[in-house]
Amino acid sequence: MIPNSWQDALERTRKTTFGRVATLLGQTDLTDSFWDELEAELILADLGLKTTQSILAPLQQEARAQGWTRGAELRSALRNLLIGMLEEGKPLDFSTQPVVIMLVGVNGSGKTTSLAKLGYRLQQDGRSILIAAADTYRAAATDQLQRWAERLKTQVITGLAGSDPGAVVYDACQAAQARGVEALLIDTSGRMHTEHNLMSELQKITRVAGKVISGAPHRVYLVLDATTGQNGLSQAQVFMQTIHIDGIILTKLDGSAKGGVAVAIQQQLGIPIDYVGLGEGLGAFSRFDARSYVDGLIGPTSGG
Numbered sequence: 001m002i003p004n005s006w007q008d009a010l011e012r013t014r015k016t017t018f019g020r021v022a023t024l025l026g027q028t029d030l031t032d033s034f035w036d037e038l039e040a041e042l043i044l045a046d047l048g049l050k051t052t053q054s055i056l057a058p059l060q061q062e063a064r065a066q067g068w069t070r071g072a073e074l075r076s077a078l079r080n081l082l083i084g085m086l087e088e089g090k091p092l093d094f095s096t097q098p099v100v101i102m103l104v105g106v107n108g109s110g111k112t113t114s115l116a117k118l119g120y121r122l123q124q125d126g127r128s129i130l131i132a133a134a135d136t137y138r139a140a141a142t143d144q145l146q147r148w149a150e151r152l153k154t155q156v157i158t159g160l161a162g163s164d165p166g167a168v169v170y171d172a173c174q175a176a177q178a179r180g181v182e183a184l185l186i187d188t189s190g191r192m193h194t195e196h197n198l199m200s201e202l203q204k205i206t207r208v209a210g211k212v213i214s215g216a217p218h219r220v221y222l223v224l225d226a227t228t229g230q231n232g233l234s235q236a237q238v239f240m241q242t243i244h245i246d247g248i249i250l251t252k253l254d255g256s257a258k259g260g261v262a263v264a265i266q267q268q269l270g271i272p273i274d275y276v277g278l279g280e281g282l283g284a285f286s287r288f289d290a291r292s293y294v295d296g297l298i299g300p301t302s303g304g
């Protein structure tokens with residue numbers, strides 16, 4: 001990763017929604033209307049009402065206790081508070097292999113792209129991978145995965161278009177064991193339509209994986225598109241009611257003005273963010289890093 005990728009990816013968020021927060025912190029005196037404005041701007045920055053209130057209360061308390069009079073004094077307090085709120089996911093555990101990783105999320109959230117990026121990253125770490133194309137509902141979905149797999153020089157286990165995703169997962173788990181690969185990455189469908197109940201399908205896939213490989217899937221990542229802001233939270237709640245979600249992959253932080261949603265995800269869902277998508281290329285993917293993220297939102301503090 002180039003050192004400034006977080007700063008670059010979060011530029012839109014920093015200049016739009018969080019830009020107004022920063023301006024406010026730089027200029028205004030700490031009057032009642034200052035606090036009202038700060039509350040409004042944080043809500044607009046996709047933190048949501050609840051999260052905003054859980055930030056404002058301790059900030060106000062500290063400002064009073066320290067006798068601060070200007071917003072500028074709040075900046076580093078806000079930075080520390082945000083960093084403290086953000087939970088980073090745990091690294092993958094390769095003590096039992098193959099590690100089975102499943103990506104779920106709505107259509108277009110970035111599952112397939114993130115799967116390729118994660119696979120690439122694991123390969124860079126010297127891990128062998130296999131891919132399962134369990135999104136059998138569209139032929140194009142498998143084609144897309146095949147193209148990524150060619151670039152990664154790895155194989156894809158798939159079924160015919162329209163075939164049972166559970167059967168694909170079954171075959172893929174057996175193949176992963178037989179070939180002795182270290183990680184199996186499962187791409188799933190995000191499509192909801194009448195004949196196909198996405199949620200019960202995901203439960204089924206999960207069960208099938210666990211029957212073939214003990215403890216599988218070892219990680220289920222929910223892929224959320226940062227540009228959808230607060231809508232992503234409602235999506236997440238639906239998935240969380242259906243299957244156990246271990247962590248979030250937050251995609252499209254680049255080009256999103258709603259990057260602040262990561263804070264709301266943490267506060268409201270209590271699920272760590274494991275990875276972020278910072279662009280379309282294979283390398284535009286990083287482990288979530290609270291400091292880089294918060295500095296990307298409000299700009300790095302001098303000397304910090």
Ligand SMILES: Nc1nc2c(ncn2[C@@H]2O[C@H](COP(=O)(O)OP(=O)(O)O)[C@@H](O)[C@H]2O)c(=O)[nH]1
Pocket residue numbers: 105106107108109110111112113114190223251252253254255276277278279280
């Ligand atoms: N800019 C940007 N685009 C992304 C990112 N992740 C995914 N995309 C794009 O989002 C679109 C949908 O991605 P895809 O992986 O097909 O989503 P899926 O339907 O969930 O599998 C594609 O055009 C991707 O190139 C990201 O981090 N940044």
Ligand SMILES: [Mg+2]
Pocket residue numbers: 111112113135141187
């Ligand atoms: Mg896909």
